[in-house]
Amino acid sequence: YQQGEEALTLGIKDAAGGNYEALDTSSTTTTTVVDNRDATTLTLGDITVAEGSGTATIGATLSQPTDREFTVTLSNGATITFAANSAVGTSTA
Numbered sequence: 690y691q692q693g694e695e696a697l698t699l700g701i702k703d704a705a706g707g708n709y710e711a712l713d714t715s716s717t718t719t720t721t722v723v724d725n726r727d728a729t730t731l732t733l734g735d736i737t738v739a740e741g742s743g744t745a746t747i748g749a750t751l752s753q754p755t756d757r758e759f760t761v762t763l764s765n766g767a768t769i770t771f772a773a774n775s776a777v778g779t780s781t782a
Contacts, residue, residue, distance in 0.1 A: 695722045727753070732752075746780070749779070754771065757773050761778075
């Protein structure tokens with residue numbers, strides 16, 4: 690997920706004290722927040738099948754693990770769940 694750029698505009702809402710005769714608070718400033726993290730890559734490994742068991746296992750690797758659990762659903766309906774802060778996950782079907 691990449692958020693992209695987002696503009697943030699700030700101005701003065703209210704000022705109190707200072708004993709000013711005239712205080713101009715009409716100016717604003719805008720800054721651009723840039724999501725500059727690299728895109729995360731998910732790489733699937735080779736499928737291994739245990740002879741005679743009919744069980745297939747596939748591993749996957751994330752280039753940048755997330756701090757939350759992350760689940761990927763494969764095209765065959767199997768899922769690979771990555772634990773928080775883990776770059777490696779597997780699925781067995």
